[in-house]
Amino acid sequence: MNTEHSPRVLAPLPPGVAPTVWERARGSRIWTADGRELIDLTSGVLIANLGHSHPRVVDAIADQAGRLVATFVAHHPWRVRYATKLLAATNGAFEGVALASTGAEAVDAAVRVARAATRRRTVLSFVGGYHGKTTETVLLGGLPALRREAQRWAADSVLHMPFPREDPAASTAESAAEVERIVDLATELARATAPDDVAAVLVEPYLGAGGGVVPPSGFLDACRQLADRLGARLILDEVQSGFGRTGPLFAFQTMARPPDLLVLAKGIANGLPMAAVVGRASDLAATGTGTLWGSYSGNPLACAAAEATLEALQEEVDPARTATKGGELVATIRSWGTPGVREVRGVGYSIGIELHGVSGPERAAAVVAAAADAGAVLLPPAGVNGSVLRVAPPLTASEEELERGLTALRVALDGTTLSG
Ligand SMILES: Cc1ncc(COP(=O)(O)O)c(C=O)c1O
Structure with missing residues (x-):
């Protein structure tokens, strides 16, 4: 076995990787x-x-691997079964699921959905936020049906807002005032620079790669209000916070009202590449038939692993x-x-x-x-x-x-x- 930490045959790794094989x-x-x-x-x-x-996930993968691994869009039972269980686990707050393979792909899809559904362009997101590493792959591709939908959004169209930090020394009133200040600032900035053009507010429940920064309580509800005020979709990136990481199965379950679009990955299948965008059926149809499907979307192996993961998380x-x-x-x-x-x-x-x-x-x-x-x-x-x-x-x-x-x-x- 090659036990080199950073073999030259691979792209350079990020700095600070633990020196272990x-x-x-x-x-x-x-x-x-x-x-x-x-x-x-x-x-x-x-x-x-x-x-x-985890034994339940390993068994599900082993069983499924011997039965059926990949189908692209051809029907198979595990996809519908998993989507149904996932929707049930989100308390019926959503109507449909678009399956994907990575968090970045799912965020990209959620933003495309929000833009198509609102017919607007600008996305308001946060300094220190992290949502993945793809370039907008649809724009790089050469299939006219896909490009036509995405080309309209090609211009620079992201507004970055400061992400508020929870301050353990602050009173509840002071924290609430800080959240309100940022939301007002965002509203002003959006109205001044992108009037009637904000398609989405994109936010993580806490900044993950941005340093584990936790916002004051009430911040996600304030983002919900901000999106409503701007006529935009609220996209909650739960790629990292989902599947029990913060306590509840999903961080949005602490909100008074859910986001419009929920993005999930990482913990979804306990290790297999899998991701999902969850939202309203009409939104998931907004980019056009077939535009949210890729080679591995909801493949049977990932679905089996995801179903076993969801059940084990709920039961154990x-x-x-x-x-x-x-x-x-x-x-x-x-x-x-x-x-x-x-x-x-x-x-x-x-x-x-x-x-x-x-x-x-x-x-x-x-x-x-x-x-x-x-x-x-x-x-x-x-x-x-x-x-x-x-x-x-x-x-x-x-x-x-x-x-x-x-x-x-x-x-x-x-x-x-x-x-x-
Ligand atoms: C909040 C958040 N969004 C999106 C991503 C991208 O996910 P992936 O690495 O599966 O593309 C990550 C990955 O760390 C993440 O933490």
Whole structure:
């Protein structure tokens, strides 16, 4: 087996990848090529919410792999069955599902849907937001039927707003005032620069790759009002927050009213490439017949894995435990009082540890490497300048595994140089 970390045959990896070669993973444990057992504080990249190789998902994949793997658009029972169960899991807040393979593809599709449904162009999104890495692939392609629909949106058409941060020291009234300030600012900006042209407000429930930044409570409801005020669709990007990561199955379930379009991926199939856009039937028809289907959309293998994942999450994971335990993990890390740590924040099992100063990014990368030596795998540093450590264990991690993971994290934080 090739145990090189960054072989030249691959495109360059992001900086700060833990120097480990994974050979096998089960639950919250990873076994490396050099024979070590590490605790996974990443869930892959917030994918294996049930833990790696969950037996129900493995069985579903094995069973389906021997039966039927791919059909493109030809009918098969697993697609309709999964879409029906997914819609039921969203409390009947939506009518239809467009299946896709990656989060970026699904975000791209949701934006196309919003633009087509509103016949508007501008998307209002947030500084620090992350929605994927595709270029607008439809525009790059040469199929007139697809291009015609998307070409109208080719011009620069994104307005970025500041994303508000939860401030533990602020009163409820102060937090509400901050949310209102940003929503008013967004309204003014949109009315001044894109009058009657905002197709969508696109937002994550918390900034994931942007550094685990949690907004004040009430922010998503304010985004709902903002979208209504502008006559735009609200697209909630739950690629990262979905499937129990924040506690409830979906973060939108804490909102007074749901978004118009919900984007899902990552935890949806516990590791298989799968994604979905969920919304009103009329919206999902707005881009035209067939325009939301690709080679792998809703392929039987991914659907079987997604169905097993959904059922296991609903039957085996306690949302209240994720919320409470996540809060305890934040409190524990804060209680260490580690010098050089600017802020520890989180929601459910998505925790960000922001390091101070100019040496923050360098130290964050050193912590990732040191944590691997001490027995835990962390994600490459996140945040706008790469100074945020992310802790996102599987929702099924045992107390003992969490304790081992945090011990390794603490050793790594304590052992890295402090400056800046
Ligand atoms: C909030 C959010 N949206 C979209 C994406 C893109 O998903 P994918 O990597 O599956 O394309 C990510 C990936 O990290 C994400 O965190």
